[in-house]
Amino acid sequence: xxxxxxxxxxxxxxxxxxxxxxxxxxxxxxxxxxxxxxxxxxxxxxxxxxxxxxxxxxxxxxxxxxxxxxxxxxxxxxxxxxxxxxxxxxxxxxxxxxxxxxxxxxxxxxxxxxxxxxxxxxxxxxxxxxxxxxxxxxxxxxxxxxxxxxxxxxxxxxxxxxxxxxxxxxxxxxxxxxxxxxxxxxxxxxxxxxxxxxxxxxxxxxxxxxxxxxxxxxxxxxxx
Amino acid sequence: xxxxxxxxxxxxxxxxxxxxxxxxxxxxxxxxxxxxxxxxxxxxxxxxxxxxxxxxxxxxxxxxxxxxxxxxxxxxxxxxxxxxxxxxxxxxxxxxxxxxxxxxxxxxxxxxxxxxxxxxxxxxxxxxxxxxxxxxxxxxxxxxxxxxxxxxxxxxxxxxxxxxxxxxxxxxxxxxxxxxxxxxxxxxxxxxxxxxxxxxxxxxxxxxxxxxxxxxxxxxxxxx
DNA sequence: ATACTCATGTGAAATGCTTCACAATTTATA
DNA sequence: TATAAATTGTGAAGCATTTCACATGAGTAT
Numbered sequence: 001x002x003x004x005x006x007x008x009x010x011x012x013x014x015x016x017x018x019x020x021x022x023x024x025x026x027x028x029x030x031x032x033x034x035x036x037x038x039x040x041x042x043x044x045x046x047x048x049x050x051x052x053x054x055x056x057x058x059x060x061x062x063x064x065x066x067x068x069x070x071x072x073x074x075x076x077x078x079x080x081x082x083x084x085x086x087x088x089x090x091x092x093x094x095x096x097x098x099x100x101x102x103x104x105x106x107x108x109x110x111x112x113x114x115x116x117x118x119x120x121x122x123x124x125x126x127x128x129x130x131x132x133x134x135x136x137x138x139x140x141x142x143x144x145x146x147x148x149x150x151x152x153x154x155x156x157x158x159x160x161x162x163x164x165x166x167x168x169x170x171x172x173x174x175x176x177x178x179x180x181x182x183x184x185x186x187x188x189x190x191x192x193x194x195x196x197x198x199x200x201x202x203x204x205x206x207x208x209x210x211x212x213x214x215x216x217x218x219x220x221x222x223x224x
Numbered sequence: 225x226x227x228x229x230x231x232x233x234x235x236x237x238x239x240x241x242x243x244x245x246x247x248x249x250x251x252x253x254x255x256x257x258x259x260x261x262x263x264x265x266x267x268x269x270x271x272x273x274x275x276x277x278x279x280x281x282x283x284x285x286x287x288x289x290x291x292x293x294x295x296x297x298x299x300x301x302x303x304x305x306x307x308x309x310x311x312x313x314x315x316x317x318x319x320x321x322x323x324x325x326x327x328x329x330x331x332x333x334x335x336x337x338x339x340x341x342x343x344x345x346x347x348x349x350x351x352x353x354x355x356x357x358x359x360x361x362x363x364x365x366x367x368x369x370x371x372x373x374x375x376x377x378x379x380x381x382x383x384x385x386x387x388x389x390x391x392x393x394x395x396x397x398x399x400x401x402x403x404x405x406x407x408x409x410x411x412x413x414x415x416x417x418x419x420x421x422x423x424x425x426x427x428x429x430x431x432x433x434x435x436x437x438x439x440x441x442x443x444x445x446x447x448x
Numbered sequence: 449a450t451a452c453t454c455a456t457g458t459g460a461a462a463t464g465c466t467t468c469a470c471a472a473t474t475t476a477t478a
Numbered sequence: 479t480a481t482a483a484a485t486t487g488t489g490a491a492g493c494a495t496t497t498c499a500c501a502t503g504a505g506t507a508t
């Protein structure tokens with residue numbers, strides 16, 4: 001088959017597949033540090049609590065990266081996965097809202113590690129505007145649109161209160177930014193073509209709560 | 225059918241259904257504040273970008289809460305959903321690791337709103353131990369196990385570096401805590417019966433990145 | 449060489465999830 | 479009271495995702 005990693009592929013890759021690729025990427029980085037030359041779908045599956053066939057199927061959507069009898073070359077596969085995910089480059093990210101969550105995200109190591117560079121900060125609080133966070137001066141949110149454009153920002157993280165999130169996002173959209181990661185607990189409206197993902201931390205606590213109350217055990221992990 | 229909310233129900237509720245219940249809960253709270261008496265599956269679906277049948281099917285797993293011709297009574301449905309999710313009560317939560325993320329979570333409003341009360345904090349840093357965060361004195365992580373037990377903690381949020389997360393979790397497990405929300409970028413090992421959910425913030429950025437690079441548009445939203 | 453083992457890649461089968469379509473029930477209206 | 483409109487609850491159909499199973503190829507040992 002041999003699909004040029006994620007460009008021509010037109011078979012609707014599912015959201016879960018993409019999420020699993022993220023997980024593979026992290027595990028491959030780890031395996032690389034542990035000096036593994038190759039890794040089998042079995043080993044990868046074990047580490048991620050998946051089935052080996054799932055791993056193979058996921059990867060096979062994008063090409064054929066392994067060697068029969070041997071497995072996948074770790075470094076190479078990692079490079080391929082990072083290319084598929086589009087993280088084989090740097091993304092210029094702006095963060096709006098320097099509150100509790102926002103401040104935490106500025107120094108969040110995993111973002112940088114994967115090429116997400118927060119290069120602009122915005123807030124509406126006069127006490128914060130002009131202050132320095134990890135080397136970045138906080139801008140006035142009034143200039144959001146123009147500064148996003150002037151600085152060629154490609155992604156925006158929204159970490160403002162629910163009440164103002166939509167206004168912010170309207171501006172972000174006007175600045176032609178096509179990707180938004182939203183931490184505010186609201187459903188944002190954006191025109192088609194703009195991607196929004198919501199980070200909803202209480203959801204996972206709720207899942208735990210549900211699981212406890214209902215004795216809900218995770219799906220049994222099979223063999224191959 | 226009439227299943228006594230989530231106790232006898234044995235039909236394997238999918239993870240997505242639970243996550244959607246979380247979303248319904250949030251929207252129902254909003255509708256309540258907007259003084260809606262009732263809401264139709266159509267309206268709920270519109271707000272969540274789902275199909276009305278999806279909404280009805282999700283709810284019908286747990287009983288029959290609506291009235292034909294009218295819709296669902298908002299307040300009542302909200303109460304039912306919160307019971308299903310197990311958030312019609314207070315959960316005693318401990319937070320381990322008062323770093324960037326940890327500090328942000330201590331004051332995270334959405335947790336409290338939904339009954340997740342962070343009542344204990346732990347860290348290993350002498351400068352932090354004994355200090356006061358939002359009225360809670362930070363405990364020494366050395367006493368993790370005993371204090372979790374003495375204080376009847378039911379859930380633990382892990383916000384420590386990847387390198388130490390597993391050690392923390394081993395202790396948490398010894399303290400008989402059955403629910404863990406993990407922010408550390410590692411796959412934790414726990415015995416069966418212990419629930420772990422991972423909060424993986426870079427995953428959503430990666431999804432955005434993938435979507436941008438591949439022109440991946442969200443699945444078309446249908447009507448009913 | 450030959451046989452044996454390991455492990456990928458992939459159609460086909462199995463399973464799971466979502467949407468359809470409609471009977472049933474309620475409210476509103478004349 | 480009859481008719482029309484709204485909307486639920488749910489089997490069945492339609493799709494999507496996961497798992498199975500096996501042909502195929504690579505490495506290893508004798």
